[in-house]
Amino acid sequence: MKLAILSRNSKLYSTRRLVEAARTRGHTVRVLDPLRCYMRIASDGFSMHYKGKPISGYDAVIPRIGASITRYGTAVLRQFELMGSHTPNPSDAILRARDKLRAHQLLAAQGIGMPITVFGDNPDDTVDLLSMLGPPPHVIKLNEGTQGAGVMLTEKPSASRSVVEALRGLYANFVVQEFIGExxxxxxxxxxxxxxxxxxxxxxxxxxxxxxxxxxxxxxxxxxxxxxxxxxxxxxxxxxxxxxxxxxxxxxxxxxxxxxxxxTPGLEGIEQACGEDVAGAIIADIAGHLLAAGKFNQ
Known part of the structure; x- marks a missing residue:
């Protein structure tokens, strides 16, 4: 299998483990910085260059796209998809997951349990919006925050209103949720x-x-x-x-x-806590998908 990993830093634990797991299983793997990939988009086909040279023919692409480069990173991934590469996490799926509000709407529509969530835009509606949620504590989350950044706990109605008003003043996108004390x-x-x-x-x-x-x-x-x-x-x-x-x-x-x-879940914490070869499971699953589809011979 010819594999590409989209990552801005080849030295990160997760990237290194995926490279190691792929090579251990006999696959060819290359780490590509998504910001150095650039694309030609035309009705006669799609192509990609990387640092001045054309790249193509990858059986699969594993995206390790940070939140700060979501827009460009998913565009690069989509180009690979259009060029015939398989990916375990398609570009549109990453965009759905990165948008917390959209993800909550999609999950709730399928009856999947989650903390009650409210969202609104107009400052005149703040008091009624919070009443739809119920009494505090409230959890306020930036829509595209990661690793716990941009997550706040408010314990009084006045505090909730103040934080909501401050975030609106910064034109931030956020949701407010019930706090699950148990x-x-x-x-x-x-x-x-x-x-x-x-x-x-x-x-x-x-x-x-x-x-x-x-x-x-x-x-x-x-x-x-x-x-x-x-x-x-x-x-x-x-x-x-x-x-x-x-x-x-x-x-x-x-x-x-x-x-x-x-x-784009990190591998270091889960592998160290559980002692499991999670990187190997990811590579094996991709290889199994390609074998089932007749896309490559192992």
């Missing part, structure tokens, strides 16, 4: 690859914080996800069109609730 600052990251949850870890927020992200000082441990949790994680990834996803859940009195579906 989760006690913990969530569950289910790592989906294809039709399986290959690893799961429980992340606990540090004392004094409610965000369990490892980049925010959270502590992770391997756990066995329940049947319901596995089912919800697989359904959430499927609804958004992702074959590789980190689905973040919280355990609540009304069952597992989806907090977020990450289209």
């Amino acid at each position: 989760a006690q600052g913990a969530d569950l990251r289910c790592f989906v690859v294809g039709d399986r949850v290959v690893a799961a870890m429980r992340r606990q927020a540090p004392e004094g914080d409610f965000r369990s992200n490892l980049h925010r000082g959270g502590v992770a441990e391997s756990v066995l996800a329940s049947t319901d949790e596995v089912d919800v994680a697989l359904r959430a990834a499927r609804v958004l069109g992702l074959s590789v996803a980190g689905v973040d859940l919280i355990r609540s009195s009304r069952g597992p609730l989806v907090l977020e579906v990450n289209s």
